[in-house]
Amino acid sequence: MSKDVIVTQNVSKTYGKPPLQVFALRDTNLHIKQGDYIAIIGPSGSGKSTLMNLLGCLDKPTTGNIFIDGNDVSTLNENELARIRREKIGFIFQKYNLIPTLNALENVELSMGFAGVDSQTRTKKAKQLLELVELSKRLTHKPSELSGGEQQRVAIARALANNPSIILADEPTGNIDTKSGDNIMRILEDVNKKGETIIVVTHNMAIAQRAKRVLRIQDGEVQEEHA
Amino acid sequence: MLRDHVKLAFKNLRHRLSRSLLTLLGIAIGIMAIISLLALGEGMQQAVTGELSSLSDVIIVSTGGGGFSSFGGGGSASSGEYFTQRDIAGIERLQGIKEVSTQLSGSGLAEYNGKTTVLSLTGMEVSVMKLQYASQNLEAGGFLNEGEQNNIMIGNSIAHDTFDADISVGGRIKINGQKFFVSGIFGKQGFGGSSSDSIVLMSSRDFQKLTGQSNISLIYVRVNNVNDAESIATNIQNTINGNHGKKDFATATTMTSILKTVQNIIGILQLVLVGIASIALVVASIGIMNTMLTSVMERTREIGIMKAIGATTRDIMSIFIIEGVLMSGVGGIIGIILGVFGSQALTLILGSFMSMGGGSSLQLVPIITITSVVLAITVSLIVGILSSLYPAWKAARMSPIEAVRYE
Numbered sequence: 327m328s329k330d331v332i333v334t335q336n337v338s339k340t341y342g343k344p345p346l347q348v349f350a351l352r353d354t355n356l357h358i359k360q361g362d363y364i365a366i367i368g369p370s371g372s373g374k375s376t377l378m379n380l381l382g383c384l385d386k387p388t389t390g391n392i393f394i395d396g397n398d399v400s401t402l403n404e405n406e407l408a409r410i411r412r413e414k415i416g417f418i419f420q421k422y423n424l425i426p427t428l429n430a431l432e433n434v435e436l437s438m439g440f441a442g443v444d445s446q447t448r449t450k451k452a453k454q455l456l457e458l459v460e461l462s463k464r465l466t467h468k469p470s471e472l473s474g475g476e477q478q479r480v481a482i483a484r485a486l487a488n489n490p491s492i493i494l495a496d497e498p499t500g501n502i503d504t505k506s507g508d509n510i511m512r513i514l515e516d517v518n519k520k521g522e523t524i525i526v527v528t529h530n531m532a533i534a535q536r537a538k539r540v541l542r543i544q545d546g547e548v549q550e551e552h553a
Numbered sequence: 554m555l556r557d558h559v560k561l562a563f564k565n566l567r568h569r570l571s572r573s574l575l576t577l578l579g580i581a582i583g584i585m586a587i588i589s590l591l592a593l594g595e596g597m598q599q600a601v602t603g604e605l606s607s608l609s610d611v612i613i614v615s616t617g618g619g620g621f622s623s624f625g626g627g628g629s630a631s632s633g634e635y636f637t638q639r640d641i642a643g644i645e646r647l648q649g650i651k652e653v654s655t656q657l658s659g660s661g662l663a664e665y666n667g668k669t670t671v672l673s674l675t676g677m678e679v680s681v682m683k684l685q686y687a688s689q690n691l692e693a694g695g696f697l698n699e700g701e702q703n704n705i706m707i708g709n710s711i712a713h714d715t716f717d718a719d720i721s722v723g724g725r726i727k728i729n730g731q732k733f734f735v736s737g738i739f740g741k742q743g744f745g746g747s748s749s750d751s752i753v754l755m756s757s758r759d760f761q762k763l764t765g766q767s768n769i770s771l772i773y774v775r776v777n778n779v780n781d782a783e784s785i786a787t788n789i790q791n792t793i794n795g796n797h798g799k800k801d802f803a804t805a806t807t808m809t810s811i812l813k814t815v816q817n818i819i820g821i822l823q824l825v826l827v828g829i830a831s832i833a834l835v836v837a838s839i840g841i842m843n844t845m846l847t848s849v850m851e852r853t854r855e856i857g858i859m860k861a862i863g864a865t866t867r868d869i870m871s872i873f874i875i876e877g878v879l880m881s882g883v884g885g886i887i888g889i890i891l892g893v894f895g896s897q898a899l900t901l902i903l904g905s906f907m908s909m910g911g912g913s914s915l916q917l918v919p920i921i922t923i924t925s926v927v928l929a930i931t932v933s934l935i936v937g938i939l940s941s942l943y944p945a946w947k948a949a950r951m952s953p954i955e956a957v958r959y960e
Contacts, residue, residue, distance in 0.1 A: 379954050382861070384861060384952075384954045384957075385954055404866055405865045405866055405867070408860065408863055408864060408865045409863070409865070411860075411861060411862065411863045412862060412863020412864075413863070417861050417862060419957065423854070423857075423858045423861075423957065424858075425855055425858065425859070426568075426855070427564045427565055427568045428561075428564065436859070436862065437862040437863050439554070440859070440862065440863045440864045440865070440868055441863060442554060445556075445557075484862065488863070
């Protein structure tokens with residue numbers, strides 16, 4: 327029914343040069359469909375972050391190709407990757423990574439600003455998104471004035487700002503108490519129900535089990551966990 | 554887009570307010586120094602130009618090849634050679650001459666309050682006197698008037714130091730047995746030319762009557778047309794040198810050429826001062842670079858986030874360069890404002906320096922030109938761009954992965 331948003335073909339990532347070459351990721355072939363909800367699990371050092379960086383266009387594969395919405399991104403330069411990141415991908419980090427000098431509204435507006443959206447549209451959209459994450463009353467609060475859960479919800483609103491094809495969440499609940507964490511996951515799942523593709527990296531099995539697909543990484547090799 | 558970058562840059566600066574202000578202060582001080590020194594130089598130029606150009610139809614002829622060096626002072630008859638009546642007649646015969654007058658030099662035995670001493674005497678036409686000493690303050694009394702006899706003007710140290718008692722206006726000094734009344738006392742010259750401190754000035758007629766001599770040390774020539782001054786000066790020089798059979802017996806200097814020389818000197822002085830002030834600016838720009846580099850380091854994570862959510866290399870560069878330009882721009886504007894006050898203060902200090910010794914009436918008013926303001930703004934913007942270029946490039950080059958992971 328739906329198209330592939332991400333396809334990886336024989337993607338490998340190595341660090342260093344032979345003979346000291348280290349494989350962070352080996353011959354990975356993935357098909358991720360529009361509207362998928364995927365959890366990536368694995369012990370630390372297994373290559374989770376590497377996969378995450380590659381899928382998020384923060385990094386380029388050593389060999390192989392990555393297609394996002396049908397475009398091969400493995401050959402793009404820095405600025406073209408930046409464009410893909412702001413148009414197609416929304417990031418959610420474990421440590422929220424909001425800009426400390428900007429308030430909630432401005433943080434959400436920022437990526438729209440880089441995308442060249444005019445300021446009126448931006449503010450309107452940012453307000454809507456913050457309402458979606460139930461932060462309408464915190465618009466002018468700086469990150470330091472918000473709780474961890476609240477900061478992460480601002481981060482979700484920011485990730486959604488440019489209508490991305492994919493939301494990449496790296497341990498989104500890692501720094502948050504269980505109740506707020508649950509809230510965060512519910513919001514992400516609501517977004518998923520509206521058709522957004524969600525990829526969550528976690529080592530929390532309870533979180534992983536909520537996903538539709540689970541990918542396990544071990545020593546740089548990705549395996550599908552049954553379904 | 555640019556507006557967003559400016560907003561971001563501004564927020565960052567405000568976030569690190571004290572550091573930004575200190576950095577900005579560096580630029581402000583540099584610009585202040587440049588602005589006030591330029592203003593002072595410009596003021597000097599204009600004061601001197603105004604002073605000298607009122608005398609622009611005057612040619613001063615002095616003996617010796619060295620030229621006329623001690624303006625406002627006495628003659629340069631150190632060679633012991635004087636002009637002759639033949640020289641005067643020669644000059645008068647030239648085309649375009651309006652008026653010729655002479656300064657006579659000699660000495661006489663002066664007596665006051667029982668003490669006797671030898672003083673050098675200067676005689677000149679009363680009208681020339683007023684021109685020649687126009688830039689001098691009078692401590693008391695006034696200039697001699699046309700037709701008055703046996704009146705003199707004396708220098709400050711003659712009035713206060715030479716004799717046992719101070720001489721005041723109306724005082725009587727005996728010179729070679731002849732009584733003279735002091736009608737004016739010059740203010741103390743201070744630095745720059747002390748010769749008028751020990752001058753005794755009288756009309757040419759009195760001088761000749763008193764000494765019986767007419768040793769002409771200087772000749773003042775006024776011309777009909779200022780534009781002819783240079784060529785007439787050359788003619789005068791040739792005529793007198795021919796009379797004396799020497800190549801460099803006389804030097805005729807026009808006010809215009811003196812003016813040019815003085816302007817050149819002030820110009821060079823100004824350039825040197827501004828050069829020194831520029832060092833402050835260089836130091837300030839290193840300050841900006843230092844602050845920005847620290848800021849890039851501290852904001853590694855923030856830069857990474859911005860790149861992750863889609864900022865391009867250009868966005869990052871632009872944000873940091875704008876930060877630098879904002880600092881230097883605001884610093885520049887503050888510097889200009891400080892410079893306006895600074896130049897006033899500098900003038901007051903210089904003024905009190907000069908008037909410590911009586912002073913000259915040369916009014917020094919600092920003049921801030923549009924050019925110097927535009928220059929200051931341009932320079933500060935350029936400094937801002939140049940000094941933030943490297944930090945901005947460093948920031949833009951950061952890999953988003955490294956940057957996001959950075960603790």
